[in-house]
Amino acid sequence: MSTSLAISRSAASAVDPAVIGRSSKHQSDFKAGCERTLSTTGSVLHFAPDREIYGEGDDADTFFKIVSGVVRTCKFLSDGRRQIEAFHVEGDIFGFEPGAEHRLSAEAVSECTVISYRRRGVERLAASNEALSQQLFSYAMHNMARAQDHSLLLGRKSAVEKVVAFLIEWADHAPRSATIALAMTRQDIADYLGLTIETVSRTLSQLERDAMIELSTARQIRFRDPAALRALNA
Amino acid sequence: MSTSLAISRSAASAVDPAVIGRSSKHQSDFKAGCERTLSTTGSVLHFAPDREIYGEGDDADTFFKIVSGVVRTCKFLSDGRRQIEAFHVEGDIFGFEPGAEHRLSAEAVSECTVISYRRRGVERLAASNEALSQQLFSYAMHNMARAQDHSLLLGRKSAVEKVVAFLIEWADHAPRSATIALAMTRQDIADYLGLTIETVSRTLSQLERDAMIELSTARQIRFRDPAALRALNA
DNA sequence: CGTAGAGTTGACGGGAATCAAAAGTAGTGG
């Protein structure tokens, strides 16, 4: 039993598997596979909010699993416009890529703790371990599906639909309560949805006026009319 | 040597490998793997333009390789809004998915010919064939990367940038000539870029007025100022 | 030649971006 295993177990026990959302199955399969067959690089890393974990173009020789906190992966245009591809939470794997370089950059959204794995190690093991290679494949396919769903949102949904979709998606990451706690700023939400902070803010205010949500604080959102929200989620 | 192999070879020989674009490496690796290890289901299929190959939710027990023609894979919102995820050309694999159901639908853009493979067969083989399973993984990762790039375009680029990006992307699919032939309608382009047909049309007209392209016909586009176009491709 | 679908162009309006400023929140140090 390695240190990583112990850490992983305790981290996993802190969260209800039923509420992790649709990615939980594949993610946890993969995670379990890594735990069974791998040792970590020996380092458990901490990152303060907004710290870069890796940048676009960096060597992709390690990948990460989140112990606690939230991480965003994103791409940039030359003039600084940013698109956040995904928010990753406790238990998620991120940064595993086929090429030599990271195609996205990863940054800590909140204070967070991650474990790093050596990619080479996993690949060597996957060659002989069928279960692990299936999990890797599953991980890749799942992320592909996620990116495709996100394309539909970005290309074809209105601002309200985008914000509602985000709220519903994020609600699955939180304990099964009516109130969700957002780890990210309005800027993060905007860059995830292809909007501006002002539009995100206005849309949330409008949803509150329409009695669908309640903004206890800017980061604490309570669902007042889940049915109506789901109806807006085309 | 199976029939499928012969067909694939002749199809592959009809195209210059150097001009297929960035996906060629992984796609052809995967294709080669399938050819070496698989027989087809016995059917080479033809589809007329706009014919559905499979729909969202259909059983994903077969996947396809394109012999000739162009295929689009897309998702729909309940009210009919459509987002095209990708256009697939000769040699491309599409429809390989991890779940029991297709998450996207696939339709013929032009008259096209495809070969169908049994997914079960590939999966069984991948278990024992390390090379094949690596190719499957590579295929999945590559599609993931493509979808992520597309998200940046959809979420953060202007209409002109989108259209230019499309032209440059599509130019890689055609022989290395200044003129490219589009297989798809303006509606297809619009649904790929998250725009309307009018905006696509207007943008192309503007690019022509700016002497960057020339519309020989609506579907034949000549690059007059490639450098300027690439400059617009943020 | 006539019809139907694809594409272009124009007029107009609206939804989201931009510009600008106020209000809320958090952290710091006296």
Add this chain to the structure above:
DNA sequence: CCACTACTTTTGATTCCCGTCAACTCTACG
């Protein structure tokens, strides 16, 4: 504890890019 600062968020005013609606042109095809 409270002023002081910096940042995040909200709200308002205005702009503008792109969508919508509509008419016209072009091409393909029987």
